[in-house]
Amino acid sequence: MSSSSKEAILAAARRTAQAHGYSGLNFRDLAEEVGIKAASIYYHFPSKADLGAAVVRRYWEDTAAGLESMLAETSDPIRCLRRYPDVFRKSLEAGNRMCLCSFMAAEYDDLPEAVKQEVQAFADVNVAWLSRVLSAAVVVGAEESEPRARAIFAAIAGAQLIARSRSDISLYDALIDSYRAAGLLPT
Amino acid sequence: MSSSSKEAILAAARRTAQAHGYSGLNFRDLAEEVGIKAASIYYHFPSKADLGAAVVRRYWEDTAAGLESMLAETSDPIRCLRRYPDVFRKSLEAGNRMCLCSFMAAEYDDLPEAVKQEVQAFADVNVAWLSRVLSAAVVVGAEESEPRARAIFAAIAGAQLIARSRSDISLYDALIDSYRAAGLLPT
DNA sequence: ACCTGAACACCGTTCAAGT
DNA sequence: ACCTGAACACCGTTCAAGT
Numbered sequence: 001m002s003s004s005s006k007e008a009i010l011a012a013a014r015r016t017a018q019a020h021g022y023s024g025l026n027f028r029d030l031a032e033e034v035g036i037k038a039a040s041i042y043y044h045f046p047s048k049a050d051l052g053a054a055v056v057r058r059y060w061e062d063t064a065a066g067l068e069s070m071l072a073e074t075s076d077p078i079r080c081l082r083r084y085p086d087v088f089r090k091s092l093e094a095g096n097r098m099c100l101c102s103f104m105a106a107e108y109d110d111l112p113e114a115v116k117q118e119v120q121a122f123a124d125v126n127v128a129w130l131s132r133v134l135s136a137a138v139v140v141g142a143e144e145s146e147p148r149a150r151a152i153f154a155a156i157a158g159a160q161l162i163a164r165s166r167s168d169i170s171l172y173d174a175l176i177d178s179y180r181a182a183g184l185l186p187t
Numbered sequence: 188m189s190s191s192s193k194e195a196i197l198a199a200a201r202r203t204a205q206a207h208g209y210s211g212l213n214f215r216d217l218a219e220e221v222g223i224k225a226a227s228i229y230y231h232f233p234s235k236a237d238l239g240a241a242v243v244r245r246y247w248e249d250t251a252a253g254l255e256s257m258l259a260e261t262s263d264p265i266r267c268l269r270r271y272p273d274v275f276r277k278s279l280e281a282g283n284r285m286c287l288c289s290f291m292a293a294e295y296d297d298l299p300e301a302v303k304q305e306v307q308a309f310a311d312v313n314v315a316w317l318s319r320v321l322s323a324a325v326v327v328g329a330e331e332s333e334p335r336a337r338a339i340f341a342a343i344a345g346a347q348l349i350a351r352s353r354s355d356i357s358l359y360d361a362l363i364d365s366y367r368a369a370g371l372l373p374t
Numbered sequence: 375a376c377c378t379g380a381a382c383a384c385c386g387t388t389c390a391a392g393t
Numbered sequence: 394a395c396c397t398g399a400a401c402a403c404c405g406t407t408c409a410a411g412t
Contacts, residue, residue, distance in 0.1 A: 005395085019296050023210050026386060040396045042388075098293060105352035106285060106293045109206050119352060144368070150349070150358075151365035155338075158345020162337070165292035165306060171337075178338035181331070183370035192376080213404060226407080227377050235405070 006044045008034045013055045018097035022052050022107050022115065049112035056118035059100050060125050063087070067129045077137035081186050084130065084152075085176045088160045092169050102157045126153050139186055155179055193231045195221045200242045205284040209239055209294050209302065236299035243305035246287050247312050250274070254316045264324035268373050271317065271339075272363045275347045276356065283354050289344045313340050326373055342366055 012033045017025055025048065027038040034041075045051035066087065070080055091097045101122040104111060111119065130149035134140060140148045156176070163172035179185045199220045204212055212235065214225040221228075232238035253274065257267055278284045288309040291298060298306065317336035321327060327335045343363070350359035366372045 021208075021210070021293060023208070024297065028385070028387095036395090037397055038386080039388075039398080043395055048387075096296070101352075102348060103293045105348045106208065106290045108352050108354075109283070110211065116352075123349065123352070147361060147365045148369065151342075151346075151362055151369060154345040154349040154362050155342040155366070155371070156345070157348055158341040158343070159338075161289060161292045161344055161348065162310065162341040165288075165295050165310065167295075174334060175338055175341050178334045179342070179371065182335065182338060184342070184366065214406085215404070223376090224378050225405085226379080229406075230376060 005034060005036060005040075009041055009044055009051070010055055010058055013051055014059060014100065015097070017052075017055060017103065018091060018100050019095065021103045022111060025052070049114055052112065053114040053118050056100060056104065056115060056122065060118065060122035063122065064125045064129075067125070071129075071133070077133045078139075078186055080133050081130075081137060081139070084133075085156055085159075085185075088156050089169065089172060092160060092163060092172055096164055096167050098160060098164055099157060102161060105157075123153065137186065152179075152185060155184055192221060192223060192227070196228055196231055196238070197242055197245055200238055201246060201287065202284070204239075204242060204290065205278060205287050206282065208290045209298060212239065236301055239299065240301040240305050243287060243291065243302060243309065247305065247309035250309065251312045251316075254312070258316075258320070264320045265326075265373055267320050268317075268324060268326070271320075272343055272346075272372075275343050276359060279347060279350060279356050279359055283351055285347060285351055286344060289348060292344075310340065324373065339366075339372060342371055 009030065012030055013025055016030065027041050027048070031038040031041055041051070045054060070083060074080055074083075088099055091099055101119045104115065104119045108116065108119075127146065127149045130152055131146045134145040134148055134152075135142060139145075156179075159172055159175035159179070163169060163175065176185070180187045196217065199217055200212055203217065203220075214228050214235070218225040218228055228238070232241060257270060261267055261270075275286060278286055288306045291302065291306045295303065295306070314333065314336045317339055318333045321332040321335055321339075322329060326332075343366075346359055346362035346366070350356060350362065363372070367374045
């Protein structure tokens with residue numbers, strides 16, 4: 001089995017970054033949560049940039065796996081599109097947290113290069129999945145599925161951001177409903 | 188005329204916060220940009236929270252004034268709705284910056300109460316203006332204009348966030364086009 | 375009225391050194 | 394292999410002192 005300290009650090013860092021961003025990640029608090037000293041984290045991750053990149057990589061890997069299993073459960077693409085907003089809703093449910101990569105999109109100027117690349121990978125995973133499902137559902141024409149996928153991804157990220165700023169999950173639900181009513185998402 | 192240092196501090200703080208957020212604001216760098224010492228800022232603003240609240244208040248006041256003058260220039264509400272995304276585009280044009288309040292929406296957990304309130308006021312200003320213009324344009328039914336206003340605001344904030352994370356204004360334009368194609372915004 | 379030097383307490387980060 | 398003490402650089406804030 002893998003190092004439990006390393007896994008514990010990754011999990012704690014992810015939770016913290018979803019609430020306070022990359023800049024809000026600090027080794028003292030992180031270490032205390034895990035039960036070691038701040039300097040010990042550097043044994044597992046050579047720098048904050050490495051930790052950040054590892055956290056985001058794990059994050060999009062988990063997201064990709066979750067999306068794949070959703071598709072495996074329900075082969076109906078329209079059903080998958082209806083359930084997609086739940087992925088972002090879960091972060092709000094977990095202590096009004098955000099998508100890690102939305103927070104880091106805001107922090108982009110201050111992100112190490114390795115972290116930036118993982119943040120882009122997260123977006124790519126989501127857009128590729130949405131694009132595939134949109135094609136299968138024949139919601140839009142073939143060459144419109146990727147632009148539409150990007151629009152859905154961006155709009156949902158925005159809905160989560162705004163709902164977070166009011167600590168109001170019902171606002172998130174209302175925004176998703178409005179997207180459906182407007183025709184951005186299938187009803 | 189008003190204190191030029193105070194105004195210079197407000198302007199510099201706004202630019203910095205649009206690129207690095209509230210947590211990225213620091214009095215030493217800010218002072219250097221203005222040409223005074225960090226301690227001098229405290230003469231004008233009793234604390235960082237006060238500075239932050241003043242910056243955001245000024246920001247939404249300027250935004251509100253800009254939106255009003257747009258409406259005064261063009262009484263055509265559809266034309267106003269077409270031009271609204273330009274407001275957010277301008278931040279990206281200015282060094283890939285973000286809407287101050289989108290960044291602070293992400294930072295919400297770490298914001299002083301006074302700053303939180305100003306961030307909400309910014310959203311309120313935008314939603315109220317959009318709602319008014321949507322009503323005038325008869326784009327949606329009367330009781331749908333506020334939910335739709337919120338949806339447009341959230342979706343555009345999301346488009347800006349995603350475009351920033353790629354430093355790609357053309358992606359922002361493409362997202363707005365997709366929103367129009369999907370029916371979220373009038374074409 | 376407006377600004378500054380110097381200091382304080384604190385925190386993120388690093389690294390040589392421990393076992 | 395895994396962890397830590399101690400140090401460094403930095404930051405928000407204060408305050409007595411300057412003009």
